[in-house]
Amino acid sequence: MVWTIVIMVLLVSGMWFVLQVLERNAGESSNSELVVEGVEGDEPGDLYEACEGILTEAELVFYRVLREALRHPTDPNGADQAVVMCKVGMMDLVGVKKGLDRSTNQRAFNRIKSKHVDFVLVRPGDMGVMCVIELDDSSHNSKKAKARDAFVDSVYGAAGIPIVHVPCKGGYGKEEVAGVIRGAMGG
Secondary structure, eight states, X not given: OHHHHHHHXXXXXXXXXXXXXXXXXXXXXXXXXXHHTTOTTOSHHHHOOOOXXXXXXXXXXXXXXXXXXXXXXXXXXXXXXXXXXXXXXXXXXXXXXXXXXXXXXXXXXXXXXXXXXXXXXXXXXXXXXXEEEEEEOGGGGSHHHHHHHHHHHHHHHHHTOOEEEEEOOSOOOHHXXXXXXXXXXXX
């Protein structure tokens, strides 16, 4: 009989404790919903600003010479042999093969989704990709960057897109740039 009373007291005490915890949590959650919206400092105007331009100074120097190198030498109007696109996302140039299982597909997509290339040359008529150009500055010398470059090169190679690595320097000659591009495209 004593054990029955002890068990009853423990059950009632336990139920009372659980009810107290549930009531306290219910009160906190209703108050927390009021605080979620309007967190100070989270407005886009507090977090973002326009960039000066999409190209670094070194990329802009190369871009100007690249444009000159692509002008058709026999066209009296100076039409470009290719259109230069800047800062193109890797996933805009290559896609994950169809037919892969969901996990493999997501893993492959995640490896390319945040990468970009400095320049892409496309055909003026149909905007088909001719080659990609990566301007390699000193940031490409680290072990991590070299691994990234090797991965990117292998992806573009698998997709049949030529990639040109151009060492970053203070200036470039038009003929030098044209030669590097012709060499990469087998011409």
